[in-house]
Amino acid sequence: MLKEENKYVEKEIKALSGIVALIGVLLFLAFSIWLIISGIMKISQYTSGGGISLILGILFIILDIILASGLRILNPNEALVLVLFGKYYGTLKKEGYYWINPFCSAVNPTYSSPITTPKTLTTDSNDVAISTTSKKISLKTMTLNNEKQKVNDQLGNPIIIGVVAIWRVVDPTKAVFNVENYKTFLSIQCDTTIRNIARLYPYDVSEDGDEKSLRGSSQEIADKLKEELQTRVNVSGIEVTEVRITHLSYAPEIAAAMLQRQQAEAIIAARKKIVEGAVGMVEMALTNLNQTNLVDLDEERKAAMVSNLLVVLCANKDTQPVVNSGSNY
Structure with missing residues (x-):
């Protein structure tokens, strides 16, 4: 090779x-x-x-x-x-x-006569112009918009992902003689790279997890995409400057279920924070009461006060006060 x-x-x-x-x-x-x-x-x-x-x-x-x-x-x-x-x-x-x-x-493999319709490469995700009306090889920086395609992540979940690649021809001799059409070659290799990298990472991880994910590690994923795509297109004399994810979402068939899961995780995380804060406030209230000797509470009344405070602090709705007209004892 x-x-x-x-x-x-x-x-x-x-x-x-x-x-x-x-x-x-x-x-x-x-x-x-x-x-x-x-x-x-x-x-x-x-x-x-x-x-x-x-x-x-x-x-x-x-x-x-x-x-x-x-x-x-x-x-x-x-x-x-x-x-x-x-x-x-x-x-x-x-x-x-x-x-x-x-x-x-x-010689330009992408050349097409001006009197004919420029050819395009049609894939599942995009249409890429693969022909020009000039026999000169452009060395300018160009953009390949890969748009959206359905792939599977590490867990097998179908996701929709789209990327944009910034590239240019640095060796026109290789671009002309080593591949049939360097624009077609780049587009197909970009599709292959996306599928290969996406299957190595999950779409998302839990809040406490330190695992890399497609959504949370955008810079690392972009670097991986650029590195692998560059390796694949070296033979064609193309330099890949940058690869960035432009769209990332779950596929429609599982989007609703994944949204419910994310909402449940968010509610659990919020409740956890609320309970931690409420426990701290109750502990602070009991400590202050003991230090100031405002009231002497036995263990039963402390438990009742803790229960009431937790209900007030953790409730979803505003609590309604109850006035006790009788004796506290």
């Missing part, structure tokens, strides 16, 4: 300046036109050599058109991967105006 990856090593070519080449092409065109005019004049004057001049002028114009086809403009963050008669010729990455061998052709 490693040998296959390194089969095509990027070779940056040094092309001739396009301005110099353009001047030469224009001068050659002017010379060709002069030969044609000279030949026509000689033929009209029945002077020898007119036919040769005319033929040479026509041939030179055809040659000039071929030479002019080698003029190329390369914008910033673009690259041209060139082949010559089926063999890798070199890669042009520096922006500018150049002249290259007119028999070289640019």
Whole structure:
């Protein structure tokens, strides 16, 4: 596999300046036109050599058109991967105006003719544009919106997850020759990475648990996604800058049940806090009464007071006071 990856090593070519080449092409065109005019004049004057001049002028114009086809403009963050008669010729990455061998052709696996409808890759989760109308390879940072897909977490629960990947082509030679279509390759590998990482973590963990989860460990999950996706797409010359989860939820068929469970856990946790606070307040009240000697309570009356205070502090609704008109004893 490693040998296959390194089969095509990027070779940056040094092309001739396009301005110099353009001047030469224009001068050659002017010379060709002069030969044609000279030949026509000689033929009209029945002077020898007119036919040769005319033929040479026509041939030179055809040659000039071929030479002019080698003029190329390369914008910033673009690259041209060139082949010559089926063999890798070199890669042009520096922006500018150049002249290259007119028999070289640019290769881009995502190229689609402007007169045809651009192709898209349709998956269960998204539609990804996999074709362009230019044979130049873009080196700009791009975004792959994987949107939403259904996967299973560590516990087997079906969840809906969507991610966005920030990526760019860093080795256009590998992107062209090592995979059929690098955009399609990236999209499919992104789907595979999401499924592989999601099954390693549960959707959520309990409040007291220190286990990593998809919902609670977003930064760690993002790092794992980026690391694995980068490993998978190295062969295509793509650099993954960042991978982030954009959507995370339970699948509709279990969402209601999981919501009830989360609500129950929240209620239990809240009740626990309320009881802990109430016990502390009752303990503080008894301590203050004993220290100030405001009232002398036996164990039975202490138990009754504790019960009343806990009812007041832990009740869901406001308690109604009862006035005792009789004796406390």
